[in-house]
Amino acid sequence: MQTTGFEDALSARVDGMLDACTRCGACFAACPITAPAGLAAADPSATVAGVLDILRLGDGTAEAETWARSCTLSGACIKACDYGVNPRFLLVMARLALARKASEPAARRKRGVDTFRKLSQEVTVLSQLQLSEEALIRLGQRPAKEPPRVALPDVVFYTGCNVLRTPHLALLCLDIMDVLGIDYRVMGGPTHCCGIHQLRAGDVETLSRFAGNTINKLAQSKTGEVLTWCPSCFVQITENMLPTFERATGEKPIDLTPFVRFLHGRIDILQPLLKSRIELKVALHRHPGVPGVAEAAEALLRAVPGVTVVRLDVPAVGLQSNSLAVLPAYQKELQLKELELAAQAGVDVLVSVYHTDHRELCAHQRDWPFHILNILDIVGASMGLHQDDHYKTMKIKQDVDAIISDASDLIKRHGVNLDTARAVIINGMLGDQPLPLQGPRQRP
Incomplete structure (x- = not known):
């Protein structure tokens, strides 16, 4: 199928939301961090207009930049919008625009690589200080000693990267699924990065490769259902990457479910x-x-x-x-x-x-x-x-x-x-x- 390209698809999503936004300011008024960010006196409509200016022109008001940089991803803004706009996504894209404006592509790429390498080293070392070889294999961080399974699992359990710092949580997820009789395969760690660090660095080219590769890897199940542990990965994939991937390719190979919601959905069995x-x-x-x-x-x-x-x-x-x-x-x-x-x-x-x-x-x-x-x-x-x-x-x-x-x-x-x-x-x-x-x- 003909693709439009990841960056073109991302830009098209932003443009569609910019056209839909009425600058009513409801998202700003609903945001729980405006006062802690020093924006209690800011005009909601003007601040939203400033965010749109960042996305359209590369420059916005000081209040708009502060709001974008102070977003803690609470999501209250999404509920407040009556026009089909995802303000949380637009604030992410505003931060991306500010990062791209602040440095050249080579510097952005280096920043993303350096951050990713630091993450990878910390996740790898901290998990090794806590886990046996068998546990690392179980969490998909070592090659399995047995031949790989041929049949696809019913679901994929996606750890993300950072839960491997506290690996007992991921192991408990697997223990609980084993008792429930869930047929799953574990994926995660730095080899399955959601691309969040490249996004924060403003490196869209590398971001598209990371996100595309991870989405394709996660699609290896019978149902397309991916159980996620990390909320950052959940928002990054479901709001930023997957809709863009779908727009670029015409395909939506996976659906993500937070693990705690998955458990609650089976509370009668649990x-x-x-x-x-x-x-x-x-x-x-x-x-x-x-x-x-x-x-x-x-x-x-x-x-x-x-x-x-x-x-x-x-x-x-x-x-x-x-x-x-x-x-x-x-x-x-x-x-x-x-x-x-x-x-x-x-x-x-x-x-x-x-x-x-x-x-x-x-x-x-x-x-x-x-x-x-x-x-x-x-x-x-x-x-x-x-x-x-x-x-x-x-x-x-x-x-x-x-x-x-x-x-x-x-x-x-x-x-x-x-x-x-x-x-x-x-x-x-x-x-x-x-x-x-x-x-x-x-x-x-």
């Missing part, structure tokens, strides 16, 4: 398997960026016998925890408020959903009178499933030498360079702590 009673008072760490995930997570927790869920009065914003890194002071403020309210509520556990949430929160367990667990830890425990959270164990130590010592056998077994391991632990684990640890606190 609930009889939740056999162990777990007496816990929990609060759920929430993000609204992927519709229905927080609601599905709460329903799954309430389905576990003995679990009581309480709500904390903390704004739920952003796609996931690290999406708030564009507003670091606000990110710290929200995390500290949530920890304080969880302690005041007397919860036993603050429950994360996504891997980035878990990475940023888990070490705070050292200092507060409750545990930090992932939703899969709790659901899995009720099913009789368990995977050790080595990431949390290591991060709580806050000591690179102690971590190296504890992982020494795996470091030798996988041939990890000690200097590389040390640098990754310092920068990719201990440095990944937006709200600093503060010392032990007692339950009020």
Whole structure:
């Protein structure tokens, strides 16, 4: 089939939304980060018009640039639009336009390559510090020792890249699917990158190759259904890449379903398997960026016998925890408020959903009178499933030498360079702590 080209298709999608936008400002008015971004006094209609100017002319107002750069992907803007426009997509494209304007193609390509290489090294090393060869094979990060299966699986489970830093979460996904009898194949890691780093760098040419290759790889199932863990990959593929791929080729080879929503959709099958009673008072760490995930997570927790869920009065914003890194002071403020309210509520556990949430929160367990667990830890425990959270164990130590010592056998077994391991632990684990640890606190 004749294609229009990825970049042409992307531009055509943007042009269509620009034509549909009425500049009413409803998306800006609904955005939960305008005040934290210093835009409380900005005119909604004028700011939206400034974003359109960035996309059409390459220049916009200062308020429009600030709004585009401060987007945390909460998605409230999408619900607010009555004209079929995806404002979140337009803000992503505005950031892309600003990145392309700021540097030449060679510099953009280098920035994308450097960021991707850093990601690849950190993901690879951190997973090797925690996992056996067999577990790496299971997660698709080593060649299988058995002949590859001939028949296509019913579904593909797509880890994305960064969940491999906290691999016990991905392993629990597989354990749960095994119990449910799901026929799946695992794909993910840096070899299946969604292209987000190339997008952020403004390198559209490399982005199109990455995204196209990954979409084609993920299409290897009977149903075309891809179960996704990473919310960033979900938005990148479903909003930015897949519709563009479809416009360029006339084909839509896959559909993506967030794993937590997938589980909730099978709650009638899952609930009889939740056999162990777990007496816990929990609060759920929430993000609204992927519709229905927080609601599905709460329903799954309430389905576990003995679990009581309480709500904390903390704004739920952003796609996931690290999406708030564009507003670091606000990110710290929200995390500290949530920890304080969880302690005041007397919860036993603050429950994360996504891997980035878990990475940023888990070490705070050292200092507060409750545990930090992932939703899969709790659901899995009720099913009789368990995977050790080595990431949390290591991060709580806050000591690179102690971590190296504890992982020494795996470091030798996988041939990890000690200097590389040390640098990754310092920068990719201990440095990944937006709200600093503060010392032990007692339950009020």
